[in-house]
Amino acid sequence: MSLKKFVDKNISIIMTVLAFASLLIVWELVSRFTKAGLFLPPASLILEKFILSFKEPIGKYTMLTHIGVSLYRVGVAFGLSTVFGIALGVSMGYSKLAEAILKPIFEFIRPIPPLAWIPMSILWFGLGDKSKFFIIFLGCFCFITVNTYEGTKNVDKTLIGAARMLGASERQVFFDIVLPSSVPYIFAGLQIAVTAGWSAVVGAEMVHSNEGVGWLIVMGMTYGKTVQIMVGMLAIGLVGFVLATGMAKLERRLCAWNNQGM
């Protein structure tokens, strides 16, 4: 009875754990008992190496430093793209003139994948962190811009009218109505962007680096170290999962008003 209650209450968590466990078991069995094992190291080995990598360095650094450095790069780039993305999205959504001038250019640049920018990025920003910021920035920027733009465009006109009737100035309409009502859209954009930025980290760290989770994979590829590659992938997946979950939690808190009939 109490077990049933426990299961009912935590059903989604239990399912998540079960799904991960089954994935690991299938992986383990496939790599140990089929020929695929030649190309797929067993899950237990990857997990073991992953845990070990927090104590023993891969390259010059331990896993915590690799993750930390990558997070720092993504953090800076994500911060910058948030500022520029919201600014551009809001101006295109709010001003017809800005939309006419900037939207076509933006739509032209949007489909170019961040990785395609690597050569130009090295040319412009050199081999240091700046060019990594730039690649990750491009990975986040478009999502934030598009969502902010949609949000500002879709503001309920009745609310703007209501605010004007109550005496709000143009500036107040913008800051008190247009911005807050776009927040759920902006947040959806930030959520996609943080994941996209974190995914772009591999590409960014292809550009001459000595550390970072992307570097783990790039180096593993160069020297044919399958286990190191998969440890890097595991780290990326895990941190990405934590980031996405964290953003979702933050959104639920900040946009509580948007959850109809809580």
Added chain:
Amino acid sequence: MEQSGNVKTILECRNVSKEFDAYDKSGKTEVLRDISFSVKENEFLVLFGPGQCGKTTLINVLAGLESATSGEVIENGKKVTKPAPERGVVYQKTALFPWLSVMGNVEFGPRVRGQDKKTRRETAKHYIDLVGLSGFEKSYPSQLSGGMRQRVGIARAYCNQPEIMLMDEPFGHLDAQTRYMMEEELQRIWQSEKRTVIFVTNNIEEALFLADRIILLTNCPSCIKKEYIIDMPHPRSYVDPKFLSYRQEITENMDKSL
């Protein structure tokens, strides 16, 4: 300022007509035709007409949210050209700001107009209490029922101290029972703090329950068909013989065509 007797005229609608471009741009759709009336201080005027007859357009023109194709709206001797806090609007779909609490919504007008926090909070609290929402100050609109949201809308309009309140079918979306209750509530609120009100509805009972005067509008294009002074004491009963005879008279004059 125009005076009639010793009661001040607050708002005057002079020969207002409104046309929109037809959907296929082939011509014009006439929505309002030559509408003229005036409202006196603290009068409860009901504009009664069938659905889709352009009542919302008329309210928007009176508010200053839309401009008339011809004619003009005069408030206290000044021509209405744009939205202004002298005219408070209560919307059919409430138009509450969903990211603000009940308090945030009600104090919005005084806040954007720069009133200090203490004064505006006190005023807002007074009106939240008046509409019967004490204890819900911190709730968000999404947590309230339809009737409660409409109460917030009324408190928000009141709190900004407008000279005239424009109510656009505020109870149109409510179920019948809540609607009766809200009509009684509005009557109680209005009796305790009188304001000049223009109230739009397509419901004859609602019109008779609330109005000092009813203006009967015809179907699209809207024009004024007839005017009735409703001389009955409040609170009114829906089954009072006098109520029913008014009802019969107005119903007979309603535009039956579609």
